Amino acid sequence: MPYHHPTQFPRSKHFHFFNATHSLIYLFFALFFLSVGLSHATPISQEKKPKTAKGPANTQPTLDWVKGRVLIMPRAGLSAKQFEKTLKPHGVKSRRHIKELDFHIVELPTGADEVKIMRALKKDRRLKNVELDMIVTHDLSITDPSYSNSWALPKIQAPTAWDTSNGDGIIIAILDTGVDSTHPDLAANIVPGWNMWDNNADTTDIHGHGTWVAGAAAAAANNGSGSAGVSWASSIMPIRISRLDGFAYFSTIAQGIRWAADNGAKVVNNSFGGVAGSSIIQSAAEYLRSKGGVVVVSAGNTGTLLNYAPSDSLLVAAATASNDVRPSWSSYGPYVDISAPGVSIYTTSRGGGYSNVSGTSFSSPIVAATAALMLSANSDLTPADVGQILMSTAVDLGTTGFDDFYGAGRVDAAKAVEAARMMISVDNQAPTITIKSPTGGEVAGTILVDVNYSDNVGVVRTELFANGQKVITDNLPPFAFAWDSTSHPDGDYTLTAYAFDAAGNQASSPNVLVSISNDTTTTDTEAPVISFKSPTGGEVSGTTPVSVNYSDNIDVVRVELYVNGQQTMTNSQAPFTLSWDTTLLADGAHTLTAHAFDEAGNEGTSSTISVAIKNTVIEDTTAPVITNFNLTDGMKVSRKQTVSVSATDNQGIAQITLTIDGNIMATSGSNSLSYNWNTRAKGGQRNATYSVTVQVTDDAGNTTSKTATVQT
16 A cells, blocks of 8 residues: 655655565565665763764665574464464464464574575465564764753743643653662652563663663753753653674564553664664554554654555654754655654763763654653543644654654644643544455455554454354554454354444444365365476576476375486475475486375376576686775775775686784675774874785686785
């Protein structure tokens, strides 16, 4: 379903955020961030004054995924046995079931390709969502000494908002690296939290980032120390979701949102890059919304366009500077809802000190704290009310109306709180729901029931009824059912779906009449249908993967491959992919035929295809060519010098090796290499001379090298 941003406020975002487009965007996100170089946060020593700055980070740290696992959300009603059956053909199994959010952390075999298995599992309609468990890091920050206190508070009209609300009675959960609960500007506002990483109550800040974020949101006021957070009377619930190095997983963040929701938090802030693209995190956010809370996340610091789809479940904050202009490092795209100050934000630092910090990491808690002020002013606000008010009262920046850089505009706390105070939120509008499939007719086995649903605020629960009896309840979006018809006698059934919103309004779908037919006494005489997906002809060599398209009225249980009329291979596990070793046959033309069998023994045969085996090896004696080496003899290099190399070869590059004075500094297995060389590292001197050599080796072992003598 397409998303539309009207030029008038508020923006109405479509409720169905889990769709095929989202999956493609998410995959792009994973692959994109893997191509970006890793950069770690610069640690801050604990002083009582702002620190020296180098400037905001303008690239996103490398994102990777947790090896050996994927995250899976099954349809409501799918039994544990059926779920296990969906996983078995892929050789994977559930390691842990997060029951409150109904998703599984699924363990893969050693050496398995996570992306390939994720793609294969996504094709199984019995599963709502499948995604990699991405490793993310905070949308970073560094100190800036040019500001001794925060310009952001008056910019967003926070002092005026405080005339009405100071955030009292609202818990803001800070999902981060922990929080320094002993800080004099935070201690009075701390409530017990949880360490999701170690599964204990120790929420000590192991990095520093979480303490910065907490102070921006809710540092105490009127205590003779430091400055104040936007919602200075709110409680801070520290929830550590990161490893010791500051990186976190999608799965840990989702569990942190669930813990916050179950322990009284009304606002959750997470300032980690890339979370706006996670379906699992969006589902966890919907869990909090069902309890009346909102989740605010940072847009990211890539400085680039990120095509995440907008989501009703998350409020995404981009950054602005004191002149209301977007800093170059603030990420942008259709997923951005709102913007807030994110440059030189005066806040608390670990160890009792203070810092000026920059990044969308700090725009996010400013928006989250504004939401807390609103909820404190009017506890009857729904999560949808909070988002609508924040965006409709924002100061429009950039292109008139909504745009990818600022969303609705820069947050205005005073206007937002006043609008919240004046709003009477009574939701009398019922949701709408229809059964999309099945549309009727004969059904058998596990019936996958899909529904379309919508609401002016949000659907929080759906139920499926068969002949007036409730058979499945789904409490987590995207709502979808798996109804086991084998537990019911054959015959006609009327299916009805119900949708409920948070206010208790409900609606039912038009009825759909289906006929269950699970009688196994009927003889199956229908043969499977099978065809080649790959190869479809042409030249093959080495070990060639053979994949097929197949279908049957009941189920295909086995596939066999025939080469030149002789059975060569068989596979009894879907998706029946075979690895054919062509080196066992002579070069030349050969024929392939695939046979599929069902449980009744019916056999289907594909059309015959012809392939040409070519395994003759032609010796490669051509050396690779270095097409780019950015250092030259006599060149003066900087203190932080980027060394870049690229090469080509008639067959393929095996490795690029970079050495400096005979020491190997970097290698690459692709046709390019980029290395950030600190020429002063380990005692390096000014006016020193270095010999920099790059050697390129191709797959056949042929090598080419270039050397440049440079000076610092």
